[in-house]
Amino acid sequence: GTLDGAAVPMVETYPITLTVEGDRVSGTAACNGYGGTLRLSGDRFSVDNLAVTEMACFPPETMESEQAFLEALIDVDTVEVADGRLVLRGETVELVFTALEPVPEAELTNTVWVLESLVQGEAVSSVAGERATLELFTDGSLIGSTGCRTLAGSYVISGSEVVVTRLSAIGDCPPELAEQDSRVISALEGGFRVEIDGDVLTTWVAGDEGLIYRAER
Incomplete structure (x- = not known):
């Protein structure tokens, strides 16, 4: 994604996710979990009442990734879904998510x-x-x-x-x-x-x- 023309930094071991369920959005913002109220009408998309947990993660790049993503998310105002991708856009932001298959739950035993x-x-x-x-x-x-x-x-x-x-x-x-x-x-x-x-x-x-x-x- 981008924020003010600059790429939102990504840390491979701390992915950013987005889940939409009814009028709620939630996910992981690199380090912390987040959630908020979804306002959706046609292609208009915005998130209100955003709440974020308050853990600190290392390396520092993880927190930089999180801050950039959250700043971009609150500036989003439109949505487009095409070719298995969810694209959120605002005046100076663009966030692109790829749909993932649900991860099957692993067994506690006999798993590495x-x-x-x-x-x-x-x-x-x-x-x-x-x-x-x-x-x-x-x-x-x-x-x-x-x-x-x-x-x-x-x-x-x-x-x-x-x-x-x-x-x-x-x-x-x-x-x-x-x-x-x-x-x-x-x-x-x-x-x-x-x-x-x-x-x-x-x-x-x-x-x-x-x-x-x-x-x-």
């Missing part, structure tokens, strides 16, 4: 979950190091990685919670990955609450600390 983000309070940070993963098997065993150390252990499921009964970490981490390693282990050991939305798994500990994984395809 790849870590994308670390959540702590309102801050969301990206992942460094080697690919960090989590795999839960139906026999109660688990394996994974923190991005620098290999994980192995066992678990049981209790409702929407995964109770980790054993967790060991093998290997060493360089200093720059020590904090990430510690946060991943802290978020997994002992147990965590799970939420699955399509191909995204979020694990939560104590309400405000979590990990965001995406199913490997």
Whole structure:
């Protein structure tokens, strides 16, 4: 999309989405979730009462992408749908969305979950190091990685919670990955609450600390 003639910056790992349901619009603005009231009449399209969550995401380019998109969205006044694309335009803005097929919900077990983000309070940070993963098997065993150390252990499921009964970490981490390693282990050991939305798994500990994984395809 464009805003005042300049491209809205995009961050590959933090996509911007738009969902229209009745008189509501919602989606992800790179980092935060947003929602608002849709005013639609013919090709006239505008969003009122826009509300946005207040997390901070890293790298900083993510927040720049979000700010540019939200500024563009509130200036939109027309809509066009053609060739599987939704195009929103205003006097100095244009936002182009491509229709996506609904993502089938991934299974918690026997899926390779790849870590994308670390959540702590309102801050969301990206992942460094080697690919960090989590795999839960139906026999109660688990394996994974923190991005620098290999994980192995066992678990049981209790409702929407995964109770980790054993967790060991093998290997060493360089200093720059020590904090990430510690946060991943802290978020997994002992147990965590799970939420699955399509191909995204979020694990939560104590309400405000979590990990965001995406199913490997």
